[in-house]
Amino acid sequence: xxxxxxxxxxxxxxxxxxxxxxxxxxxxxxxxxxxxxxxxxxxxxxxxxxxxxxxxxxxxxxxxxxxxxxxxxxxxxxxxxxxxxxxxxxxxxxxxxxxxxxxxxxxxxxxxxxxxxxxxxxxxxxxxxxxxxxxxxxxxxxxxxxxxxxxxxxxxxxxxxxxxxxxxxxxxxxxxxxxxxxxxxxxxxxxxxxxxxxxxxxxxxxxxxxxxxxxxxxxxxxxxxxxxxxxxxxxxxxxxxxxxxxxxxxxxxxxxxxxxxxxxxxxxxxxxxxxxxxxxxxxxxxxxxxxxxxxxxxxxxxxxxxxxxxxxxxxxxxxxxxxxxxxxxxxxxxxxxxxxxxxxxxxxxxxxxxxxxxxxxxxxxxxxxxxxxxxxxxxxx
Ligand SMILES: Cc1cc2nc3c(=O)[nH]c(=O)nc-3n(C[C@H](O)[C@H](O)[C@H](O)COP(=O)(O)OP(=O)(O)OC[C@H]3O[C@@H](n4cnc5c(N)ncnc54)[C@H](O)[C@@H]3O)c2cc1C
Numbered sequence: 001x002x003x004x005x006x007x008x009x010x011x012x013x014x015x016x017x018x019x020x021x022x023x024x025x026x027x028x029x030x031x032x033x034x035x036x037x038x039x040x041x042x043x044x045x046x047x048x049x050x051x052x053x054x055x056x057x058x059x060x061x062x063x064x065x066x067x068x069x070x071x072x073x074x075x076x077x078x079x080x081x082x083x084x085x086x087x088x089x090x091x092x093x094x095x096x097x098x099x100x101x102x103x104x105x106x107x108x109x110x111x112x113x114x115x116x117x118x119x120x121x122x123x124x125x126x127x128x129x130x131x132x133x134x135x136x137x138x139x140x141x142x143x144x145x146x147x148x149x150x151x152x153x154x155x156x157x158x159x160x161x162x163x164x165x166x167x168x169x170x171x172x173x174x175x176x177x178x179x180x181x182x183x184x185x186x187x188x189x190x191x192x193x194x195x196x197x198x199x200x201x202x203x204x205x206x207x208x209x210x211x212x213x214x215x216x217x218x219x220x221x222x223x224x225x226x227x228x229x230x231x232x233x234x235x236x237x238x239x240x241x242x243x244x245x246x247x248x249x250x251x252x253x254x255x256x257x258x259x260x261x262x263x264x265x266x267x268x269x270x271x272x273x274x275x276x277x278x279x280x281x282x283x284x285x286x287x288x289x290x291x292x293x294x295x296x297x298x299x300x301x302x303x304x305x306x307x308x309x310x311x312x313x314x315x316x317x318x319x320x321x322x323x324x325x326x327x328x329x330x331x332x333x334x335x336x337x338x339x340x341x342x343x344x345x346x347x348x349x350x351x352x353x354x355x356x357x358x359x360x361x362x363x364x365x366x367x368x369x370x371x372x373x374x375x376x377x378x379x380x381x
Contacts, residue, residue: 013286014153015101035115
């Protein structure tokens, strides 16, 4: 039995755990199915809480060219609400963020294997057996690993036999789409330091500047809207531009960078790993631990928080049940509050009331954002 800890998945959760474990002298192997840098469906928003963790892990946002985010513009039809963030957030494409973290993991001493897909995870008498295959086009190969402890950080992807125990009420019919655009020279300044959230019936969209001056558009729409647009990208954009004159103006001044958008579906918003489902020596991190509604922009912070908590508990000899219980305690309130808020904002009247209340009591927006954040934990210091 190898005394390596094996991490499945090289997103923010897997890489952060690898860095933390390797820095503490624990032998760690990280298996990531993608062979190199790649885009992911994501708003690319790095909350202040996530940024704090990332800086501690060694990332330098300025050096990576990330855009500081200081303002949020909310839109509900023609209504606009501008909010200044109390603490600076960042915007960086996932392609850059995830690769920078993987490099940092290697630098810390983790054994990182890219292009390696874990096909099977099974229990043995004293730990785990993993069957993986390499994605290499030159020499595709099957391989096996053994480990006493496994960190499961495969994001939205389920491993055969280790699927998340998702309740029916968390199975949603939303489709997530993402596209990078280049803005016209005339409109570049309107994007500086600003993220926009456009709310509409059947979904919402986020627009924000990223490292190279391009703009990321990421949005969620119901399957009904998707079908009504015939599933075509041009039809969906046309439908989006009808949500408000603001969105119409944005889309008219943006040029798509790719031929096709990235898409994802079946995201179990509201899922939280129950401590009752804890399995000895298996730590579930990131989206495998909890899935917060995307508009909260805190999924990366949750990935990092759970990774650092799991690494801390594992390094200090604690077990996975203790970890899953503590993670559950930390994640339940932000995920449930974000779900409640998403419920209110999904209705026309709810959005109107929320905008009116936010204008009357400016502290309310700050309080709502605060309630959807997973806090820094003293336990990990
Ligand atoms: C529409 C949308 C918008 C979002 N916007 C934001 C936002 O703006 N800000 C924010 O903070 N969060 C956002 N999120 C959430 C955020 O993207 C996730 O919470 C975050 O990526 C979770 O990190 P992770 O490491 O758990 O998983 P991932 O980032 O998904 O990483 C999992 C990794 O595991 C690898 N993998 C999967 N299966 C295997 C396997 N069998 N073998 C080997 N490797 C495997 C994958 O290739 C992947 O690299 C958004 C989510 C959606 C759907």
